[in-house]
Amino acid sequence: MAEKREKDETVAGLKLNSRLLELLAKLQEVELEDFELEAGELEIWLQPGAVAAPIIAPPKAVAPPVKAKPTQILEAEFTPPIETYPGKVVEVKLGRRGGKSVVIGGETTPAFYTFERPTPHPPVISIDVFDMEVPLARAVKMHVKDVLGDPAAWAKLAVEKFGADMITVHLISIDPLVKDASPKEAVKTVEAVAQAVDVPLVIGGCGDPVKDADVFQEVCETFAGERFLISSITRDMDVERCAKFIKKTGHVALAFTPMDLNIARELNRRLYDFLAKEDIVMDLTTAALGYGLDYAFTNMERARLAALMGDPELAHPMSSGTTNAWAAREAWMKMAPEWEPRELRGPLWEVITALTLLLAGVDLFMMMHPAAVKTVKDVIAQLMGGKSGNAERLVEWVTAKF
Amino acid sequence: MSGKEGKVGVKELSPIDVYKLLPRTNCKECGEENCMAFAAKVVNREVPIEKCAPLLKKEFEKAYKQLKEMLKPAVKEVVIGTGEKAVKIGGKLVMYRHELTYFNPTAIAIDVTDEMSEDEILSRIKRVEEFRFEYIGQTLKLDMIAVRSTSNDPDKFKATVRKVAENTKLPMVLCSLNPTVLEAGLMAAPKTRPLLYAATKDNWRDMAELALMYGCPLTVFAPGNLKLLKSLVKTLVEYGVQDLVLDPGTFAGEGLADTLNNFTMIRRAACKHGDELLGFPLMGVPMTVWLDSAGLAQEIVKWREAYLAAMLIVRFADILIMHSLDGWALLPNVVLRANIYTDPRKPVAVEPGLRVFGAPDENSPVMFTTNFALTYYTVASDLESAKINAYLLVVDTEGLAVDSSVAGRKLTAEKIAEALKASGLENKVKHRKLIIPGKAARLSGEIEELSGWQVIVGPRDSSEIPKFLQEKWQTQA
Numbered sequence: 017m018a019e020k021r022e023k024d025e026t027v028a029g030l031k032l033n034s035r036l037l038e039l040l041a042k043l044q045e046v047e048l049e050d051f052e053l054e055a056g057e058l059e060i061w062l063q064p065g066a067v068a069a070p071i072i073a074p075p076k077a078v079a080p081p082v083k084a085k086p087t088q089i090l091e092a093e094f095t096p097p098i099e100t101y102p103g104k105v106v107e108v109k110l111g112r113r114g115g116k117s118v119v120i121g122g123e124t125t126p127a128f129y130t131f132e133r134p135t136p137h138p139p140v141i142s143i144d145v146f147d148m149e150v151p152l153a154r155a156v157k158m159h160v161k162d163v164l165g166d167p168a169a170w171a172k173l174a175v176e177k178f179g180a181d182m183i184t185v186h187l188i189s190i191d192p193l194v195k196d197a198s199p200k201e202a203v204k205t206v207e208a209v210a211q212a213v214d215v216p217l218v219i220g221g222c223g224d225p226v227k228d229a230d231v232f233q234e235v236c237e238t239f240a241g242e243r244f245l246i247s248s249i250t251r252d253m254d255v256e257r258c259a260k261f262i263k264k265t266g267h268v269a270l271a272f273t274p275m276d277l278n279i280a281r282e283l284n285r286r287l288y289d290f291l292a293k294e295d296i297v298m299d300l301t302t303a304a305l306g307y308g309l310d311y312a313f314t315n316m317e318r319a320r321l322a323a324l325m326g327d328p329e330l331a332h333p334m335s336s337g338t339t340n341a342w343a344a345r346e347a348w349m350k351m352a353p354e355w356e357p358r359e360l361r362g363p364l365w366e367v368i369t370a371l372t373l374l375l376a377g378v379d380l381f382m383m384m385h386p387a388a389v390k391t392v393k394d395v396i397a398q399l400m401g402g403k404s405g406n407a408e409r410l411v412e413w414v415t416a417k418f
Numbered sequence: 419m420s421g422k423e424g425k426v427g428v429k430e431l432s433p434i435d436v437y438k439l440l441p442r443t444n445c446k447e448c449g450e451e452n453c454m455a456f457a458a459k460v461v462n463r464e465v466p467i468e469k470c471a472p473l474l475k476k477e478f479e480k481a482y483k484q485l486k487e488m489l490k491p492a493v494k495e496v497v498i499g500t501g502e503k504a505v506k507i508g509g510k511l512v513m514y515r516h517e518l519t520y521f522n523p524t525a526i527a528i529d530v531t532d533e534m535s536e537d538e539i540l541s542r543i544k545r546v547e548e549f550r551f552e553y554i555g556q557t558l559k560l561d562m563i564a565v566r567s568t569s570n571d572p573d574k575f576k577a578t579v580r581k582v583a584e585n586t587k588l589p590m591v592l593c594s595l596n597p598t599v600l601e602a603g604l605m606a607a608p609k610t611r612p613l614l615y616a617a618t619k620d621n622w623r624d625m626a627e628l629a630l631m632y633g634c635p636l637t638v639f640a641p642g643n644l645k646l647l648k649s650l651v652k653t654l655v656e657y658g659v660q661d662l663v664l665d666p667g668t669f670a671g672e673g674l675a676d677t678l679n680n681f682t683m684i685r686r687a688a689c690k691h692g693d694e695l696l697g698f699p700l701m702g703v704p705m706t707v708w709l710d711s712a713g714l715a716q717e718i719v720k721w722r723e724a725y726l727a728a729m730l731i732v733r734f735a736d737i738l739i740m741h742s743l744d745g746w747a748l749l750p751n752v753v754l755r756a757n758i759y760t761d762p763r764k765p766v767a768v769e770p771g772l773r774v775f776g777a778p779d780e781n782s783p784v785m786f787t788t789n790f791a792l793t794y795y796t797v798a799s800d801l802e803s804a805k806i807n808a809y810l811l812v813v814d815t816e817g818l819a820v821d822s823s824v825a826g827r828k829l830t831a832e833k834i835a836e837a838l839k840a841s842g843l844e845n846k847v848k849h850r851k852l853i854i855p856g857k858a859a860r861l862s863g864e865i866e867e868l869s870g871w872q873v874i875v876g877p878r879d880s881s882e883i884p885k886f887l888q889e890k891w892q893t894q895a
Contacts, residue, residue: 085626085656085658086657087623088653089622089649089650089653090649090652090653091649091652092645092652093648094644094645094647094648096683097683097687097690097691128678128679129679129682130675130678130679131679131682274821305753305754306553306750306753306756307792307796308792310758311792313758314514314515314516317514317516318514343796345802345803346749346750346753355745355746355749356745357746358746360717360721360747361745361746361750364721364724364725364747364750365750367725367728368724368728368751371725371729371732372728375729375732375733391721391725395674395725395729398671398674398675399674399675399678400675401672401675403672403673404676405641405642405667405669405672405673405677406669406673407641407643407667409709410668410669410673411595411639412709413703413709414567414593414594414615414616415567415570415594416568416708416709417568418708418711418741
């Protein structure tokens, strides 16, 4: 009985979710003209004559002002509060020989302060792909169930169907505590993914500082010049060794630190001995919405403002492991009916984690759920688009019936 | 009125500036050791200046006024509603939360209209009132009801406002650009201090009269036109309306960049350039996404409304008007609001003490973690999701995580031994084995020495606990 219910829910969730995707896709095609107002509603607001007769002197005005009340609008000047900054975020190019490439960074203004200066490069999204079966939230799993365990097919799906700008290959199987796969095996996985898609790749390790360095070296040397983002270089690794092989093979280091800007600066300084500024992206740690997002947000916002104020050690593009949003139990857990369905709550959790950090200055998002990816891409496109809102139409919200 | 000659920014204000104006008697009536200590707290906004009783005497009137002006927030605080459920919005001292902290979390109002059925109105009010989510010791709630006149009929609006006022004590936002309609609504709830929506370039005079007559705060609405918005503010302030809220227009979709730019420019002008005409709370209206909702499934529109609300919470909105009442869409936003409005100066902490997971018995594992909320809830979530039966001792580290509390000597073997003793665990389990976080491994020897318990070093990440227990605990137990 319970099993059947679980199955029914899965089916319902699946339907809801694929419909969501379809609808999100359709969203782009909807034109403003699709909205129809009922006659009568419009005239009320567009005809000044419809405004009622002015109200005559109040019966009991509170503390009547001594000076004469204005009888017409008093004009005030407004000058956009534009500032200039001594610092600039470095531009980092990621991408393949003969394939696609992206440039991130280059900001000279806080995130999307486009009244000040335009955003030089749109932030990009890299979709996570795993080299073996891993526990995934159900809302995510339903979209990738056919490609689990096949990173190349997964990458193809992510690029062609989900619109990934990049692919992150997570080499989980190299973990000595998991499968302890060899560097050669890892190279084979990367080779398969690199054959399947032509977008820039992020190479993700397992978190073991020694094994990661061995695998990264093998991957870097095999794919010299492909400008992969090596995720990640941490303080507990042999930083000098890693920086040297990354430099020699022409890749890019992702410098990953816990939420502490001094530690981030320190790691960057160690990398500067071997790598150019343009070869380093920072990951300052992403905590999920509800589980420390405020720390992550403020840490990144501070880093970006410091970079603009001229701190060269923080003037790198920022990457976010936004997939961490799914660590929040509210993203995946079944909750009381008033918070359901989780098939919507989960991806929205990822969207809101991403958008919060987009406004702190993140340049590269590592994400998971296709609907979340689509929404964040749409928002980035809207923010880059430079089109204006329709003020006349907006007024209608007050009276519109939904 | 505007310009850079405005008051001193919060960052530049030093305790000395405040101290100089205090009576300097060190009377301790405020509870502080001396006037300097009091001044330091005042500058950090930890205590109101009124806590200084002597300052309120006639002889210090001038100094008090000077201090009030000096401490005035860049964004005015505006009160909506009356009584216990009244909501304060604005009162922001800084543009970025790391510069101090954000006060007065973004208020969320949910709309009803004067053409909804009575059942629908009452059911929406009920859902707003009953909305609650327990989060790290806080109860997250919704704040207000926005009543919109879609009929443009004064009688209908009046009846609806009366109905709402009879059924909830939550503050209201009364929405109609027609002053006659708005006044009809006000007459139905004259002493409730609703927020009026809205004064525009066409109706500002009548709206100003209503605001003055009924003692209400007034929203100024000039979508996409900051010069007009500012001019209207100047006019209304001159007219005598002091409590204003600014709506520069919430454009979704193609106009999203305009929305963020306008909110950001207003907040920067207020906080960084001392522009008092723009130093009022900001209103965001995520429900404008419903204007383009024809032909779309409701889920899509709710989804769009939800993420627009989130961006506005991050980018300076002090009050939001929303339509969707779905828990899945509102939950991430109330959690985000709680996060953004958490005081970044204070580590978030949970109560220290013993927590029980599942149904542990005398052979169950005993572990400890710190009272940093983030650490605690992560560990708790990992234990719960793996359905582990265990005791978890929460040690008071003054709200620091494991690695930083070990480094900062806030987590010591002494504290752990004391907490173990106080917990009564000795009577709850037969064994004397304590699993400690991997990041506290270096305390192992000392803990064993002081507590007499055998230490087993656990994983560095709590997500590994289930596997760890399976491999290490079951073989030992």
